[in-house]
Each structure stands twice: as structure tokens, then as C-alpha cells.
Amino acid sequence: METTARTRVPRNTLSAELIVASALNLLDQVGVEAFSLRALAKNLGVAPMTLYTYFRGKDELLDAVRDHALGAAALTTAYGGWQHQIRTICRRLRGQILEHPCLTGLLQQRPLAGHESAESAESLLKALVEGGFNAENAARAYTTLLGFVVGVTTLEVRLLEENRDPERREKVRQIMTGLPPERYPTLVEHAGALRQTVGGDTQFEFGLDLVIAGMEQRLILAG
Amino acid sequence: METTARTRVPRNTLSAELIVASALNLLDQVGVEAFSLRALAKNLGVAPMTLYTYFRGKDELLDAVRDHALGAAALTTAYGGWQHQIRTICRRLRGQILEHPCLTGLLQQRPLAGHESAESAESLLKALVEGGFNAENAARAYTTLLGFVVGVTTLEVRLLEENRDPERREKVRQIMTGLPPERYPTLVEHAGALRQTVGGDTQFEFGLDLVIAGMEQRLILAG
DNA sequence: ACCTGAACACCGTTCAAGT
DNA sequence: ACCTGAACACCGTTCAAGT
Numbered sequence: 001m002e003t004t005a006r007t008r009v010p011r012n013t014l015s016a017e018l019i020v021a022s023a024l025n026l027l028d029q030v031g032v033e034a035f036s037l038r039a040l041a042k043n044l045g046v047a048p049m050t051l052y053t054y055f056r057g058k059d060e061l062l063d064a065v066r067d068h069a070l071g072a073a074a075l076t077t078a079y080g081g082w083q084h085q086i087r088t089i090c091r092r093l094r095g096q097i098l099e100h101p102c103l104t105g106l107l108q109q110r111p112l113a114g115h116e117s118a119e120s121a122e123s124l125l126k127a128l129v130e131g132g133f134n135a136e137n138a139a140r141a142y143t144t145l146l147g148f149v150v151g152v153t154t155l156e157v158r159l160l161e162e163n164r165d166p167e168r169r170e171k172v173r174q175i176m177t178g179l180p181p182e183r184y185p186t187l188v189e190h191a192g193a194l195r196q197t198v199g200g201d202t203q204f205e206f207g208l209d210l211v212i213a214g215m216e217q218r219l220i221l222a223g
Numbered sequence: 224m225e226t227t228a229r230t231r232v233p234r235n236t237l238s239a240e241l242i243v244a245s246a247l248n249l250l251d252q253v254g255v256e257a258f259s260l261r262a263l264a265k266n267l268g269v270a271p272m273t274l275y276t277y278f279r280g281k282d283e284l285l286d287a288v289r290d291h292a293l294g295a296a297a298l299t300t301a302y303g304g305w306q307h308q309i310r311t312i313c314r315r316l317r318g319q320i321l322e323h324p325c326l327t328g329l330l331q332q333r334p335l336a337g338h339e340s341a342e343s344a345e346s347l348l349k350a351l352v353e354g355g356f357n358a359e360n361a362a363r364a365y366t367t368l369l370g371f372v373v374g375v376t377t378l379e380v381r382l383l384e385e386n387r388d389p390e391r392r393e394k395v396r397q398i399m400t401g402l403p404p405e406r407y408p409t410l411v412e413h414a415g416a417l418r419q420t421v422g423g424d425t426q427f428e429f430g431l432d433l434v435i436a437g438m439e440q441r442l443i444l445a446g
Numbered sequence: 447a448c449c450t451g452a453a454c455a456c457c458g459t460t461c462a463a464g465t
Numbered sequence: 466a467c468c469t470g471a472a473c474a475c476c477g478t479t480c481a482a483g484t
Contacts, residue, residue: 139416144430151374193362207367210437
């Protein structure tokens, strides 16, 4: 969790890094929706306009936060066969999103990151090319993996939030129990299984297994 | 595009359906971020507070819009083997997101839909169970498919938007060409392939093939 | 029931100004 | 350069009121 930076900052100690760290903190707490520059400025003990000395505006700040939050996902290097390398990188990306839930919103609005995400992209592409995929299929597999990891983890974060909030949890329960069984027989019968498989490493690994198994087969067939 | 409903509505002809249709229109035009109740009310030729006669607030309206936009994805029934059924449903879901790009934001914030999405869920689960998956694996496969389709299609929509906007397109190009080749050799070498595989049915089918191939193998191994 | 205007507490950002 | 207050054009929503 590092420095919270929620108290007044002494004069001339403000910096882009400090603002980004504090913004990430606030974003994870209140969500991308409720985040505001004015609230961030108040946390930093500074006038709203001060932030404009460091960033052109809200969008630029959010981009910086996304890159910063993504940065830690690119630290260690992957090893082993291409399957294992890909597993490692995807797990790391998911871990970073779980640690900073605001990444779901930030990545949805601006998928392309700067240098920080170039690290992950390089590692993934390298593993795929070394694994034997040709240029087109390596590119396609990369995009598939990125969309899959972000999509599945975003869904996971939202469902876990729904479970945490008692009010929303009750509302979801009501919708599910209110479904007419003659119209949605399978859904009603499997409601329990669906609830029990929400979130967790097992669910993520299940999906990752599917994609990688599909990639192995594809590699044998076409390269 | 149906009824645009952007002119003044005669007295007593306003309805929840009309508001939802107009809201969907505005949301697709300006995006979830820039959408506001006040702008919607202006489009409808009505005072902002009038909307509160039909919806408790903005969130409830957005939920209604999401369900409405998702509705058309559940119209036709899937047929054939479980693989073909799943393909059909996933393609339909993607098609609906492409037709209504605001669904990327709406589904990200509120993944669980009402009856409208129950239709898709029922079809997907039914195909999986009939295909031979046990309760747990059918539930896991369902969640994987949902996350995959929404995630990959969201990425597609964002990348296509980036290609459309000349300013953002140029910025992305600059970032890519500015990457040091000695640090990101694979990424730099495959920048062209990445650009060429952005969006389109081929890219989506590539990913869907991977997931379904993985599911076929999983079915043989474990049920 | 359906619809409204005024008001409240917000928001991002421009501008002119201070150090 | 770093930081500020006042102001502008917004926003969602509450409230009291009209038909």
C-alpha cells in the first residue's frame, strides 16, 4: 500500500510521482467513477489548480496512473517453455488488476499503455514467437490473451464487489430466484454452481488452460 | 438506428421505453463518460427532473439501457452441436456490442443484466451441459466465455476508435516508433502485424477457436 | 400521475495573478 | 517554476410546487 499521502504536503515537496501515487490510492478506494481532481487536491492539501502544474488535465493524470499501476506487472522475467512464460505474465497482469481494482476502468477506457505495458507486450510476443507462431498468429494470440485476461479479471472484480455489498448481493439473489424455471431451466438449476465458481485462482486458471490448450493445438496445425 | 427521438415530445407521450431508446442513442454517440441526464432531457425536449418520474436515478436508467441494448442478442435460438451453439451465441453478443459501443462501458460497470442476459446465459449453459460438461465445469466455462467475449470485443472497440481518431492514431504511432528496439526487439519487429490484426471477424474467430478447442480437449479429459 | 423551476453541493477547466 | 482564488459552464439530485 506504500505511502498514503493523504495529509498536507509541505511546500515544494509536491511531485508528479506523489500525485500519481495518491491518485492511485484514491481511485482504488472510491472507483474511477467517483474520483475527482478536487478530491485528490484536498487529500494532498493543495488547491485544485495546483495539479495542472504537473499534468495537462484529468485524462493525462489517469494515463499516468494506469502506467504506474501497470508498472509492477513487468518487473520479473518469465522463464521456461512458452506456455509457462505466458502463464506467468498473464497471472502477473491479473494480480496487478486485483491489487488495483481501478485498473479495470482505466484499461477499459484506455487499453494502450506507454512503456510500462510495452514490457508485458514484449514478453508475451517473444514467448509466442519463440514458441513457433508466425507473425500474424503471434499478433492474434497476443491480442486474444490481453482481451481474455483483462475481460475475465474485470468480470471477477465486479462479481466480487457484488458479493461484498450486501444490498447488491441481495438484489442479485432476488433476480436469480425470481427467474421462471420453465423458461430458464438450466440457469436456475446451475445458479448454485455459478455462484460458487465466482472469482478465485481456480476459475482464472481454468480459462487460461483453455486458451493455452487451444494455442498448442493451433501451433501444431498451422504455426 | 430506429427512432431517434431528439425533438420535443408532445405532452403525455413520454415513456420509459422512449427514454431508454433515446438514452441508448445518446450514449452510443457521446460515450458513457460524457453522457448526462441533462443532455438527454434536452434531447427529449423535457426538464431534467421529468426523467425521475420514470427512473429512480441515473444508475437505474443505465441498467435499463444495458438490458435494452442486450435484448436483441437473445432473439434467435442456437442450433447444432454445442460448439456451434456457443459460436452462435458469442458472435451475437459481440455483434450487439459492436452495434452499441456504449455496452463496453455499461457491461464493465454492471456485468449482471436482468432477464435480457438470462436468455444468453441459459443458452450458453444449456449448450455446455448438453455437450457433456459437469455442473462445475459448465459454470466455469460459461464465466470464461462471457469474460472472453466482453474483454476481447471491448479491446476491439477501443482500438478501432483509436484508429478512427487521427490525433490519437498519431500519438499511438509515435509511441510505437519511439520504442527502443534493443529493449523491445520483438514488439518493434511485430508492430506492423499487431496493427494489421486489430479488429475484424478474423481476429475474433481466432480467439473463439482457441477457447472452444481448449474446451473440447477439456471435455475429453475430465467432462 | 406527470411535469416543472429553483436550489444545493458538486465537477473540470480557463484566466489572471501571486511567489 | 510553482501555486492560488475567482469564475464559468457544467453535473446529479432534493425539494416544494404546479397540473
